[in-house]
Amino acid sequence: MAADKVILYGFRFSSCTWRVRAALTFKGIPFEELKVDILKAQDQLTEKYRAINPAQKIPAAVIDGATIVESMAIIQYLEDTRPGPKLTPESPLEKARVREICEVIVSGIMPLQNIGLKPHFDTEDQYLKFCRHWCERGLQTLEELLKRSAGSYCVGDQLSLADLCLVPQLYNITKRFEMQIDKYTTLSKLNEKLLAEPVFKETHPNNLKK
Ligand SMILES: N[C@@H](CCC(=O)N[C@@H](CS)C(=O)NCC(=O)O)C(=O)O
Known part of the structure; x- marks a missing residue:
């Protein structure tokens, strides 16, 4: 796995994951989405996932070696560290x-x-x-x-x-x-x-x- 590739823990029907998936796509940042099934399997409630996100919610992301949770924090980090089109107006x-x-x-x-x-x-x-x-x-x-x-x-x-x-x-x-x-x-x-x-x-x- 390339070191610079973002890992996104998410689920396709999760609106919070979609926010981050869209930000990554818009900015042209390579990423891989790892499925956390919040419906049937309820993967978010496992101890294994709690170690990734203590809130046991998705999304979470591993970026530049750090695990970041909360969709808006993840997007802000991308906005602050990656080139490419901005998602926040200047005014x-x-x-x-x-x-x-x-x-x-x-x-x-x-x-x-x-x-x-x-x-x-x-x-x-x-x-x-x-x-x-x-x-x-x-x-x-x-x-x-x-x-x-x-x-x-x-x-x-x-x-x-x-x-x-x-x-x-x-x-x-x-x-x-x-x-x-x-x-x-x-x-x-x-x-x-x-x-x-x-x-x-x-x-x-x-x-x-x-
Ligand atoms: N404020 C959080 C909300 C995260 C959140 O509630 N995610 C939902 C999916 S969109 C979830 O994981 N739900 C499963 C659960 O609460 O068990 C964010 O923006 O990342």
Whole structure:
């Protein structure tokens, strides 16, 4: 294995993994994805994986000999250490806009629909109702934020970390939770446009083998 190749511990249906997979692809960084099955095998809950990520969540990455966990920390490290296109705008206001969208998704939606919550509900219906509620609130927020910030991407006309968070989250919301996003016109149009971009086509879970 080449020393400079990034190892990404992830799962193709994990939105947090997709963020990192897309960042690596966008920046043209060679990587290998090692499957951590969080659904059936629940590999994340093994002691072996806990040694990699104490939180027992994916993704985790080995980069430059260091193990880094948390998708946003991994992407920030790539942004800080690798050449190639940037995922963060220069302007302080645009940077804040990117952070707003990322936070809504990373802190406000994703943890409240995580598969790891499921065993803490009495029934599947209760779990789905809870998740869908917070997804809907998140969608409402994102639609309003995007009306303020979007150009051809989430923020202006440059692909950023916000787009890398948005597309995987919307995939989860529409596929896993079978929710409609058409009424959020800014959001859904942008999502369609982004899904057609090479970086999202190449990293899309449906286009991966395992
Ligand atoms: N804040 C973390 C969230 C990680 C996370 O919750 N990952 C999910 C998959 S997207 C997971 O591992 N779920 C399995 C579990 O919680 O058992 C990140 O951005 O990396």
